[in-house]
Amino acid sequence: MSPRRDLEDGLDRYNNFAELARTERSGVDYHLEGRRRASPLLVLAPHGGRIEPGTAEIARAIAGREFSYAAFLGIAPGNNRHLHITSHRFDEPRILRLCLAHDVVVCVHGCRGAGERAHLGGRDHHLRDRLAEALRAEGFTVSTQGHPWPGEEEDNLCNRGRLRAGVQLELTRGLRESARLPELVLALRRVLLELAGHKEDPMAGWTGPRRPLHWLALLGLLGVPGCQGLPEGAAAVRPFDAARYLGTWHEIARLDHRFERGLSQVTAEYIDEGRRIRVVNRGWDAASGHWKQAVGRALPAGDPDEGRFKVSFFGPFFGAYNILALDPDYSLALVSGSDTRWLWILAREPQVARDRLEPLLEKARALGFPLDELIWVEQGPLP
Secondary structure, rough: OOOOOHHHOOOOOOOHHHHHHHHOOOOOEEEEEEOOOOOOOOEEEEEEEEOOOHHHHHHHHOOOOOOOOEEEEEEOOOHHHHOOOOOHHOHHHHHHHHHHOEEEEEEEEEEEEOOOOOEEEOOOOHHHHHHHHHHHHOEEEEEOOOOOOOOOOOHHHOOOOOOEEEEEEEHHHHHEEEEEEEHHHHHHHHHHHHHHOOOEEEOOOOOOOOHHHHHHHHHOOOOOOOOOOOOOOOOOOOOOOOOHHOOOEEEEEEEOOOOOOEEEEEEEEEEEEOEEEEEEEEHHHHEOEEEEEEEEEEEEOOOOOOOEEEEEOOOOOOEEEEEEEEOOOOOOEEEEEEOOEEEEEEEEOOOOHHHHHHHHHHHHHHHHOHHHHHHEOOOOOOO
């Protein structure tokens, strides 16, 4: 096929970057920009500038000060559509090297379509669905399946990070030009910052209109235990035998957080996989009438005889998992994140007598956990 194809059929003019570079001029027709951060995440706009207007600005805002950012910009004086190279054939060498220097890549694209819509794809389904959930919670129209941009190709830019699985965002022009764009950036950044353990302003780096500060405060910055520390004054159990901790645990109580909100009959299964532990969390969602399951991995975070792990369900983002108390027979456990917002009581059986729980509750109370906010998880018969 000729490298110069008819744009009327919607195909690219160039098959790869080498073909583009033989005709187009760097600094005149196109430009690359970016900034590297000490981060496992790269936010990339491969069709920025005048190719898919607004995508580079959105990618830069999502990246903020915390994540790496890069963009390929169309700057030609005329129609820049001919500078578009589709994502699974985009092979500009510097962009590819930058992708391979990060665990996960999130690509921002512009797409056709009416209205204000976001279509999410990519091979990291957990992160894709988490971002989609956050956008839907803010009232955005979002699809993750059944749209023309699934982003599943192995060579798609969003899947060119070290973990070979990322996320692709396709945003209609209406959404890219919407007055609600700051809310979209805020929702996406909040998820990524939470998963990375940051506590900074999620709108840092955004140069567009900002929501009033009181609105941000009302939103709150719900997080996952992304930092891998311990709550103040707490210590993980010693000695600890990871082999005895493996197997299935039932969630007896927890402090509320969005990842398990509304779930009952929650179990956590820990499976030995050599250097790491496979984690399978499962719970019943009565609102949807379906089981929800998340699969992650746990790695030791302290000394070999210490009950501390770092756990990830979302690509490179790890959270703290600290075993603060443990029955001698490994039948009851008190588990926290990095601070007092995160607490779980786990047991080998779905029902536990209250008097057996009192020592765990007393320890959690002494460490400052808000026990009046505990959710006692229903562990009834399976539906």
